[in-house]
Amino acid sequence: MLLELQGVVAGYLKGVDVLQGIDLYVNAGEMVCLIGPNGAGKSTVLRTISGLLKPSQGLIHFDGQDIAGLQPDLVLRQGIAHVPQGHSAFPVMTVNENLLMGAYLLKDRADRKHRLERVYDMFDMLAGRRKEKAGNLSGGQQKVLEIGRALMMKPRLIMFDEPSLGLAPITAKIVFGAIKRLQEEAGITILMVEQNAKSGLAISDRAYVLELGKDQLEGPAHQLLNDPRVAQLYLGGSTLEATEEGREIVVEELA
Numbered sequence: 001m002l003l004e005l006q007g008v009v010a011g012y013l014k015g016v017d018v019l020q021g022i023d024l025y026v027n028a029g030e031m032v033c034l035i036g037p038n039g040a041g042k043s044t045v046l047r048t049i050s051g052l053l054k055p056s057q058g059l060i061h062f063d064g065q066d067i068a069g070l071q072p073d074l075v076l077r078q079g080i081a082h083v084p085q086g087h088s089a090f091p092v093m094t095v096n097e098n099l100l101m102g103a104y105l106l107k108d109r110a111d112r113k114h115r116l117e118r119v120y121d122m123f124d125m126l127a128g129r130r131k132e133k134a135g136n137l138s139g140g141q142q143k144v145l146e147i148g149r150a151l152m153m154k155p156r157l158i159m160f161d162e163p164s165l166g167l168a169p170i171t172a173k174i175v176f177g178a179i180k181r182l183q184e185e186a187g188i189t190i191l192m193v194e195q196n197a198k199s200g201l202a203i204s205d206r207a208y209v210l211e212l213g214k215d216q217l218e219g220p221a222h223q224l225l226n227d228p229r230v231a232q233l234y235l236g237g238s239t240l241e242a243t244e245e246g247r248e249i250v251v252e253e254l255a
């Protein structure tokens with residue numbers, strides 16, 4: 001188990017717990033998807049793991065170490081990167097400068113340069129736009145830039161918060177493809193929140209359904225894709241596509 005949460009309680013205001021006892025784990029090399037309605041606390045789970053919020057109760061272990069309540073820069077140093085919901089690239093900075101921001105914790109210049117080239121090796125699209133201002137990139141390209149920035153510290157785990165939000169379906173597929181490559185080619189473990197439950201479940205190994213600050217369902221992603229409760233709430237009410245055949249179609253579309 002690379003990441004484990006047990007009974008995590010956290011919130012923004014004193015006495016108001018948004019997370020009411022979260023239990024989840026992510027094995028090394030796995031892609032785990034978190035789905036659930038608006039306001040369920042999905043982003044709050046990621047923020048609590050990355051150190052932006054301190055849990056008032058519960059355990060957060062990463063690679064056997066207790067990381068609950070650590071400052072965000074220390075969590076990043078431990079090997080967890082966080083790609084937040086919405087746009088987080090700096091629009092007036094170039095692609096190159098944005099990527100370097102991802103390695104601000106590294107003191108060694110040669111080291112930073114080396115990481116930069118590895119990211120460019122992985123994403124040609126970024127390599128061809130080094131000097132371009134991030135604000136001039138399309139929404140999908142900016143997401144790939146954010147992925148590249150997250151890679152700069154060579155994390156073992158990357159958390160994505162709704163990576164396909166606001167993207168056209170075709171662009172979303174490119175972004176999901178890039179995330180899948182991180183898992184398959186770079187061996188990075190992924191914890192992803194996704195509103196587009198069908199695509200999120202189709203590319204993930206396991207999933208959790210979060211409601212009202214608690215995890216209500218957990219299982220292999222394909223099993224949840226076939227679960228009538230999940231279909232009703234998150235897949236547009238139809239179980240028709242939530243079949244093995246449906247999963248194959250979605251996976252094919254994403255390829």
Ligand SMILES: Nc1ncnc2c1ncn2[C@@H]1O[C@H](COP(=O)(O)OP(=O)(O)OP(=O)(O)O)[C@@H](O)[C@H]1O
Pocket residue numbers: 012013018036037038039040041042043044045085
């Ligand atoms: N900065 C904040 N200050 C106070 N309350 C907040 C803050 N951010 C979120 N909340 C509250 O915490 C609860 C969970 O929010 P969260 O953003 O984690 O949900 P979510 O599952 O990510 O939703 P969405 O699908 O809309 O992104 C909501 O009731 C929300 O209003």
Ligand SMILES: [Mg+2]
Pocket residue numbers: 042043044085161
């Ligand atoms: Mg959210």
